[in-house]
Amino acid sequence: MKAIIITIGDEILLGQILDTNSRFIARELTKLGAETVEMRSVADDRNAIVRALNDAFLHADVVLMTGGLGPTKDDLTKKVLAEYFDCKLVENQAVYHWLTEMFADIPGRMNKYNVSQALLPEKCTPLRNLKGTASGMWFEHKKRVLISLPGVPFETEYLMHAEVLPRLKEKYTGLLLRFKMVTVFDVPESEIALKLANFEETLPENIHLAYLPSEGYVRLRLTAKGTAVEQLENYFDALLKELYGLPYQPSTEGDSREDLLRRLKQAGVTVATAESCTGGTIAHMITLIPGASAYFMGGVVAYSNEVKKNVLGVSAADLEKYGAVSEVVARQMAEGVRQKLGAQYAVSTTGIAGPDGGTKEKPVGTVWMAVAGPHGTVTEKMLISHTRERNIGRGSVHAIQLLLTQIEKDRTQPETH
Amino acid sequence: MKAIIITIGDEILLGQILDTNSRFIARELTKLGAETVEMRSVADDRNAIVRALNDAFLHADVVLMTGGLGPTKDDLTKKVLAEYFDCKLVENQAVYHWLTEMFADIPGRMNKYNVSQALLPEKCTPLRNLKGTASGMWFEHKKRVLISLPGVPFETEYLMHAEVLPRLKEKYTGLLLRFKMVTVFDVPESEIALKLANFEETLPENIHLAYLPSEGYVRLRLTAKGTAVEQLENYFDALLKELYGLPYQPSTEGDSREDLLRRLKQAGVTVATAESCTGGTIAHMITLIPGASAYFMGGVVAYSNEVKKNVLGVSAADLEKYGAVSEVVARQMAEGVRQKLGAQYAVSTTGIAGPDGGTKEKPVGTVWMAVAGPHGTVTEKMLISHTRERNIGRGSVHAIQLLLTQIEKDRTQPETH
Numbered sequence: 001m002k003a004i005i006i007t008i009g010d011e012i013l014l015g016q017i018l019d020t021n022s023r024f025i026a027r028e029l030t031k032l033g034a035e036t037v038e039m040r041s042v043a044d045d046r047n048a049i050v051r052a053l054n055d056a057f058l059h060a061d062v063v064l065m066t067g068g069l070g071p072t073k074d075d076l077t078k079k080v081l082a083e084y085f086d087c088k089l090v091e092n093q094a095v096y097h098w099l100t101e102m103f104a105d106i107p108g109r110m111n112k113y114n115v116s117q118a119l120l121p122e123k124c125t126p127l128r129n130l131k132g133t134a135s136g137m138w139f140e141h142k143k144r145v146l147i148s149l150p151g152v153p154f155e156t157e158y159l160m161h162a163e164v165l166p167r168l169k170e171k172y173t174g175l176l177l178r179f180k181m182v183t184v185f186d187v188p189e190s191e192i193a194l195k196l197a198n199f200e201e202t203l204p205e206n207i208h209l210a211y212l213p214s215e216g217y218v219r220l221r222l223t224a225k226g227t228a229v230e231q232l233e234n235y236f237d238a239l240l241k242e243l244y245g246l247p248y249q250p251s252t253e254g255d256s257r258e259d260l261l262r263r264l265k266q267a268g269v270t271v272a273t274a275e276s277c278t279g280g281t282i283a284h285m286i287t288l289i290p291g292a293s294a295y296f297m298g299g300v301v302a303y304s305n306e307v308k309k310n311v312l313g314v315s316a317a318d319l320e321k322y323g324a325v326s327e328v329v330a331r332q333m334a335e336g337v338r339q340k341l342g343a344q345y346a347v348s349t350t351g352i353a354g355p356d357g358g359t360k361e362k363p364v365g366t367v368w369m370a371v372a373g374p375h376g377t378v379t380e381k382m383l384i385s386h387t388r389e390r391n392i393g394r395g396s397v398h399a400i401q402l403l404l405t406q407i408e409k410d411r412t413q414p415e416t417h
Numbered sequence: 418m419k420a421i422i423i424t425i426g427d428e429i430l431l432g433q434i435l436d437t438n439s440r441f442i443a444r445e446l447t448k449l450g451a452e453t454v455e456m457r458s459v460a461d462d463r464n465a466i467v468r469a470l471n472d473a474f475l476h477a478d479v480v481l482m483t484g485g486l487g488p489t490k491d492d493l494t495k496k497v498l499a500e501y502f503d504c505k506l507v508e509n510q511a512v513y514h515w516l517t518e519m520f521a522d523i524p525g526r527m528n529k530y531n532v533s534q535a536l537l538p539e540k541c542t543p544l545r546n547l548k549g550t551a552s553g554m555w556f557e558h559k560k561r562v563l564i565s566l567p568g569v570p571f572e573t574e575y576l577m578h579a580e581v582l583p584r585l586k587e588k589y590t591g592l593l594l595r596f597k598m599v600t601v602f603d604v605p606e607s608e609i610a611l612k613l614a615n616f617e618e619t620l621p622e623n624i625h626l627a628y629l630p631s632e633g634y635v636r637l638r639l640t641a642k643g644t645a646v647e648q649l650e651n652y653f654d655a656l657l658k659e660l661y662g663l664p665y666q667p668s669t670e671g672d673s674r675e676d677l678l679r680r681l682k683q684a685g686v687t688v689a690t691a692e693s694c695t696g697g698t699i700a701h702m703i704t705l706i707p708g709a710s711a712y713f714m715g716g717v718v719a720y721s722n723e724v725k726k727n728v729l730g731v732s733a734a735d736l737e738k739y740g741a742v743s744e745v746v747a748r749q750m751a752e753g754v755r756q757k758l759g760a761q762y763a764v765s766t767t768g769i770a771g772p773d774g775g776t777k778e779k780p781v782g783t784v785w786m787a788v789a790g791p792h793g794t795v796t797e798k799m800l801i802s803h804t805r806e807r808n809i810g811r812g813s814v815h816a817i818q819l820l821l822t823q824i825e826k827d828r829t830q831p832e833t834h
Contacts, residue, residue, distance in 0.1 A: 010627055011627070012440075012456065014447045014596065014638075015442070015443030015445070015446070015453070016638070018440045019436070022436075024432070025432070026432030027433070028432070036430040037459075038459055038460075039429065040456065041456040070628060073610075073626070111611055112611070114607050179431065189487065189488070189489065190488055190528050190531050209490070209491065212428055212433075221431075223427065273697075273718070275697075275700075279701055279703070280690075280703075282697070283720075284700075286696070287696025287697060288805070288809065290771070290772055292720070293774075297723065298717065299717070299718040300717055301690070302715050303709070304710070307714055310758075311717070311728070311757065340727070341724055341727075342727075355707055387574065388707055390571050
């Protein structure tokens, strides 16, 4: 099954919002084994929508659209789809009934705009939306399928899981695409490419190796299409053999940050954080993963020096002598929060996120981090020097990496003190 | 100037990564007054790229592409562009020189893959990339412009600011598009639409009102194109008059979360956080904004009950009696962190982010929050009940709103104690 995703909305083209629906839908389709061949974002404009639809039906079996289903004048999707499929907008009795159920507890709140949500193109099968007033729509057209969903991300997600994916699974059974991932740490992309040059020559046409470089690691993705899907495992094993000697970690998912956090959760130790420049981002990342409360005690965001001193017990003399961005302070922060919160391990960061505050000795992007554990404390200095957002993000991921490395190292060593 | 953005990469179509480049580029183009008419993501595939290029040149003056410029075999962009513009890939001497400068301090690390980054289509003007080894490229083609940039977001951002935007500004001077925004809080979209129905009838064809609903607020965007740009101010003033009586806040930007944080920064008070279910997300949001250290003292992520008791001074008896997710505990957390960190205001959250841990009395998505300030403490209960990520995100934004409301209310009231 080949799919094309179309998102509709001026706010996407103006750069006001990030289109997360396309990614969500693509990820779900990939899990099904379907191939997304294109994503497109177009304006709230009749001609732009029609042009995208015409083009999509040339190249895909299934077209998934989101957006433009609201009750206000700027929402055009239903009108355009009625025209496109040459039918009328009619009040759908089932949808009207769903709406009255939704408004049953809110007497007097169902106004003419809400009622207009029951008006749908005659040829569609409505998909019930329990998270909002805009129903999804399913059209069949010349052996192809068009699905139109509301643009609000949690409504899209609800309808995909509850209505769309089960129907697609039933209709399209053959797997077309599968991939496996491996992450290689601390080796430049160009060196990995040198090492894998011969391996790449051996790959059949339907199996494809891709390099996804990030700061500090490169993810490799081996993708198989069509009949080659059955050979994927063998080629992936061969790839891992080629990587022998490099620090790598295979994963079936694609998100290496989530991998790290999953390993941290599985490590079976309690953890605390003391963050200055990363401002709570490490705690935020850890707690996004369900089940974090089983091992994460909590943390202190020690943004000001007062908090470093009064809550974490960092020495005022050392703060004065070495400055807040220093190895000594990073160490005392980690040890302080570990003791205060009674965790087995603690990680700390202190640095200059930017854009201001840098000096010649400590430029923007300088980050000191420390991990305190039952075997003592290790420290590390990084220089990141990108935008503020990136310095914070990369510093946070690196600190989690340092923490995990230390936990895993300790596990293989006898207790020294 | 009309623009089309094309991002290249199988990882986007597989749903492995979120395409943030398109949004970044679109936002910068909007600031220039340019109109982005389409965004498209295509596979690392020669035919898909050529098809996207052909189509883009039919509908835009400027085409911006990102991705596929790496040194490995899966990166096709340079080869495809050389073919498309009917020229050879040649070693560009200027680019080779830039690369040797970049590797000057890393002897022996410049391998054949790095050197290959100097191979560029003969017809391009290279754009120097100080953040990576892949240069940007600028092509002029039948009075249209094609710009190709690397896909790594901070390299895209660097090249846009340093090389692309200054050139576009010089080449395209006429403004085509402008918009203004206003956010309306706590009123359903359909009610606002009823109130604005007559106003919408008065809008000329080139001025357009859009509704962007979110949880708890609706943003309205008034966009003017072409000659109507000069009338935007007048119509926007008229729009604000129509909204009289509703709680609204105009803004020139589109991101209401950033608006909130900007107002918080400008409020001129010191702030601290005590987070349980939001796990550091409020602190993370606050510290993403440059200059946060001027008013943000820090916070405590009190994920475990031990931290609530030992660090924030929450009463063990109350934790036992009312449970961690309760008004009493939220209040004590806010008051505790305010006192401990010496801040003028403090905000707290305690709730059940899910997916597990809910009960009949306290279902997943229940969040208690409190704001402690010089005039006392206020509390609020929310029920969000979406995914974990969404419960955390929405709870955090709402807590910041509650904090800001309280600060702004206090400012207009005499001190009571």
